[in-house]
Amino acid sequence: MTLVRWLKRHLVVLAGLLTLGYLLLPNVVVTVFSFNNPKGRFNYEWQQFSTDAWTDPCGVADLCGSLSLSLQIAAWATLGATVLGTLIAFALVRYRFRARGAVNSLIFLPMAMPEVVMAASLLTLFLNMGAQLGFWTILIAHIMFCLSFVVTAVKARVMSMDPKLEEAARDLYAGPIQTFVRVTLPIAAPGIAAGALLAFALSFDDFIITNFNAGATVTFPMFVWGSAQRGTPVQINVIGTAMFIVAVLIVLSGMVISGRRKRQRA
Amino acid sequence: MMTKDTSGDVRLSGISKTYGSFTAVHPLDLTVPQGSFFALLGASGCGKTTTLRMIAGLEEPTSGSVSLGDQDVTNLPPYKRPVNTVFQSYALFPHLDIFENVAFGLRRRGIKSVKKQVEEMLELVQLGEQARKKPHQLSGGQQQRVAVARALINHPKVLLLDEPLGALDLKLRRQMQLELKRIQTEVGITFIHVTHDQEEAMTMADTVAVMNAGRVEQLGSPADLYENPNTTFVANFLGTSNLIEAEVDTKSGDEIVLKAGGGKLSLPAARCSAPTTTGGKVLVGIRPEKISLTHADDAGGIPEGRNRITGKIADSSFIGVSTQYVIDSPVCPEFEVYAQNIDRDARLIPGADVVLHWNPAHTFGLDATQDIDAGVETVGEEASA
Numbered sequence: 131m132t133l134v135r136w137l138k139r140h141l142v143v144l145a146g147l148l149t150l151g152y153l154l155l156p157n158v159v160v161t162v163f164s165f166n167n168p169k170g171r172f173n174y175e176w177q178q179f180s181t182d183a184w185t186d187p188c189g190v191a192d193l194c195g196s197l198s199l200s201l202q203i204a205a206w207a208t209l210g211a212t213v214l215g216t217l218i219a220f221a222l223v224r225y226r227f228r229a230r231g232a233v234n235s236l237i238f239l240p241m242a243m244p245e246v247v248m249a250a251s252l253l254t255l256f257l258n259m260g261a262q263l264g265f266w267t268i269l270i271a272h273i274m275f276c277l278s279f280v281v282t283a284v285k286a287r288v289m290s291m292d293p294k295l296e297e298a299a300r301d302l303y304a305g306p307i308q309t310f311v312r313v314t315l316p317i318a319a320p321g322i323a324a325g326a327l328l329a330f331a332l333s334f335d336d337f338i339i340t341n342f343n344a345g346a347t348v349t350f351p352m353f354v355w356g357s358a359q360r361g362t363p364v365q366i367n368v369i370g371t372a373m374f375i376v377a378v379l380i381v382l383s384g385m386v387i388s389g390r391r392k393r394q395r396a
Numbered sequence: 397m398m399t400k401d402t403s404g405d406v407r408l409s410g411i412s413k414t415y416g417s418f419t420a421v422h423p424l425d426l427t428v429p430q431g432s433f434f435a436l437l438g439a440s441g442c443g444k445t446t447t448l449r450m451i452a453g454l455e456e457p458t459s460g461s462v463s464l465g466d467q468d469v470t471n472l473p474p475y476k477r478p479v480n481t482v483f484q485s486y487a488l489f490p491h492l493d494i495f496e497n498v499a500f501g502l503r504r505r506g507i508k509s510v511k512k513q514v515e516e517m518l519e520l521v522q523l524g525e526q527a528r529k530k531p532h533q534l535s536g537g538q539q540q541r542v543a544v545a546r547a548l549i550n551h552p553k554v555l556l557l558d559e560p561l562g563a564l565d566l567k568l569r570r571q572m573q574l575e576l577k578r579i580q581t582e583v584g585i586t587f588i589h590v591t592h593d594q595e596e597a598m599t600m601a602d603t604v605a606v607m608n609a610g611r612v613e614q615l616g617s618p619a620d621l622y623e624n625p626n627t628t629f630v631a632n633f634l635g636t637s638n639l640i641e642a643e644v645d646t647k648s649g650d651e652i653v654l655k656a657g658g659g660k661l662s663l664p665a666a667r668c669s670a671p672t673t674t675g676g677k678v679l680v681g682i683r684p685e686k687i688s689l690t691h692a693d694d695a696g697g698i699p700e701g702r703n704r705i706t707g708k709i710a711d712s713s714f715i716g717v718s719t720q721y722v723i724d725s726p727v728c729p730e731f732e733v734y735a736q737n738i739d740r741d742a743r744l745i746p747g748a749d750v751v752l753h754w755n756p757a758h759t760f761g762l763d764a765t766q767d768i769d770a771g772v773e774t775v776g777e778e779a780s781a
């Protein structure tokens with residue numbers, strides 16, 4: 131009886147913990163196997179504890195080169211998509227223009243279209259234009275598919291903004307630029323930041339579109355995929371774990387900062 | 397220390413605003429003198445807010461000009477006009493705390509040391525303790541005061557208030573009315589206040605302009621508008637009026653005698669805004685609180701020289717300080733009478749025959765070609781305004 135009562139009281143917590151475990155288990159595996167010292171080329175079986183891979187993350191040929199390329203592309207794609215996407219979002223919410231409805235739906239097409247189809251048609255387009263496949267074609271493709279996500283995130287935020295706030299700023303001696311910098315941007319910032327994070331994550335781990343349009347260039351996801359055919363170096367797990375830790379640290383510090391702000395206000 | 401000058405006068409000359417084929421404001425001339433508390437009163441959609449926004453520079457007039465003192469500001473953007481607005485929704489910046497909200501205008505004008513001024517202003521609106529809170533942590537009344545402080549700190553020549561009390565509950569609204577009036581007296585700045593609440597306009601403003609369908613119907617002091625309405629809209633929108641259709645019988649000097657139903661009513665010629673020709677129609681108006689109610693049995697005791705009408709009590713509601721009667725009369729189906737509860741006559745109950753009588757000096761006359769129900773407030777209108 132007491133067990134049933136205990137279950138009833140803690141069912142929600144239990145379900146939550148199980149779901150969380152389900153989400154985190156792959157990360158745990160990646161982390162654990164980053165300390166493995168595999169026999170042979172495949173890192174699929176636990177052998178013995180080792181920090182070799184951690185002390186020499188760039189020990190595998192081309193790994194760090196591809197990682198740095200992916201980070202560069204992700205950074206530029208985030209910048210490009212965020213700037214363009216924010217402008218589009220403001221235009222769509224704030225202004226009435228011809229074909230606004232059409233633009234509104236078309237902007238979501240890249241989100242809805244199967245990635246393989248988009249990848250193949252992009253390749254066709256680049257080849258017909260005689261473009262040299264590589265860094266720039268990857269970047270153009272990434273900005274393109276990140277754009278819709280940024281627009282969605284920023285649009286939601288801009289729609290909930292009271293246009294009266296900008297009127298109030300103009301009424302209080304702020305010119306157009308001051309109004310944008312002091313009022314519009316700070317209020318839209320959470321949406322823009324969400325869009326930018328999304329863009330970075332999408333760009334960093336995109337494989338399908340990149341693989342079609344990269345030519346001889348190799349990004350980190352392509353490197354992982356390629357090496358998985360021949361054997362997976364432990365360093366891949368090290369990079370994966372490091373990325374996970376960085377992401378967790380960013381989230382945690384965000385929580386600490388906002389928590390401290392709340393306490394100051396109260 | 398305030399000298400009487402005209403640098404804070406607001407002059408609108410032939411100002412109008414059209415959106416496509418819809419005219420929000422018909423060409424309008426208006427002068428608001430320096431230091432006055434001026435109210436633009438009207439139902440929603442009458443053009444009062446558009447007028448206010450044209451003064452602020454947030455709306456571009458289709459024609460006409462806006463001047464502040466000697467300066468024509470028609471073509472100045474809002475951030476270059478010495479005018480500040482208190483918005484209906486307050487429009488406080490959610491990402492800034494109260495102190496920074498109030499300091500915003502000073503900082504934008506490049507003033508470095510704002511601390512003392514902001515603190516003084518927050519004291520004026522009694523929010524010194526809340527300086528480091530964010531707007532959403534304050535109550536509606538406190539947010540409203542922040543909005544006032546944020547505008548006033550810039551020492552504008554004119555403060556524009558767009559339905560500033562609309563979102564507050566009744567008790568708080570009363571309190572804020574007095575508060576705003578106190579602040580206005582203290583700082584001596586011209587206030588232009590837009591409202592749909594006639595009581596609010598009358599309580600606070602020195603001068604009220606009643607607007608209807610993009611035009612100013614009548615302008616004057618609250619008492620003047622109430623006692624001498626020129627149109628049926630003003631008569632009905634400001635308080636309640638009983639309007640009777642009557643025919644001009646005789647005109648002699650400053651008195652007009654009218655036929656209504658079977659009886660005769662006297663109207664001072666000076667209080668009739670309509671042209672009168674013998675046999676012509678006029679609307680006779682009388683406010684419900686000016687009327688005395690006497691039971692038909694005592695009709696003999698009513699002094700001579702008073703206007704009188706007979707009727708039957710249809711309904712009565714006891715309000716406390718007064719009792720409101722609805723009288724069914726041959727000249728007017730729903731005649732309203734407010735009687736002070738000084739000596740209550742127990743016979744005055746629904747169904748009783750009564751005589752209504754009043755001093756003819758309180759009668760006013762209006763043009764009978766107007767809609768007799770213009771400006772009568774309907775229930776839906778109040779809520780949506």
